[in-house]
Amino acid sequence: MKIRKAVIPAAGLGTRVLPASKAVPKEMLPIVDKPAIQYIVEEAVASGIEEILIITNRGKAVMEDHFDRAPELEDRLKATGKADLYEEVVAVSRLANIQYLRQKETKGLGHAVACARTFVGSEPFAVLYGDDVIIGDIPATRELCEAYEKYQKGVAGIQYVPREQIGKYCTLKVEKLEDKIYSISEMIEKPRDDQFISNYAALGRCVLPPDVFDILDNLPPGANGEIQLTDAMRQLAHQGRMVGVEYTSKRYDMGSKLGILQAAVEVGVKHPELAAAFRAYLKDFVKTL
């Protein structure tokens, strides 16, 4: 079955990037000239997704505005002959069929996904974490969807993480199935040092079967007292129903200060309008470091 639906949880508190994220959702922080959430919606569309649900909360209505029409702005751009910008602004509102739902309490990523039950219905669906922007020629969600269609199992996007950072993410027990694809038999969220299994962590994307909602509804709070999506995937893994795909494109953590800086630099040096000037600036600047 083709994966048609995606959920983008974007209702977190963003405490790692305060105070920037106090009034502006971290998902709206820009990478050069587009907010993080737009890159994510574009990846979903490029992966064949037809319907998107963004999980928001109080104070995040600005995301809805971003994907809406903006008549006053559009009229001004048209009237002042800025045809390119006009096209670009209108195109954002036509990107995808997007719905919004509020997570009323910030109880964790797993809880945010659980809110999507009615939207998802009885189909497998993709989850794109709202603060993980993945940029590259091959859309990560497409790689995961292909693996779901092939193996008919839940799929976690995975990456190799240095040992000293693994405690921030999760650790996986994996066995290689083919190039870049692994079966997953164990997953531990925010592992302590003595729980370390491997350097592979589930990061940023997954594709899940609809019965994950029954698991999520019965899940006790896990690490940090939150309902953890990893704990639900762990149950699927124990049933032999999870694989991992080491996605090809590069992930930027827009929920962290360093991730925001890395994204700005790496997108900046390739940006059609800015690349030449920004590269020249950077080359001079690094000499002063």
Ligand code: UTP
């Ligand atoms: P994170 O754990 O990175 O988000 O969740 P956070 O809670 O905002 O992080 P801190 O406070 O900086 O540590 C990953 C994604 O899940 C969403 C977040 O918005 C982010 O895009 N999320 C998280 C929710 O939608 N609801 C939640 O209750 C928690």
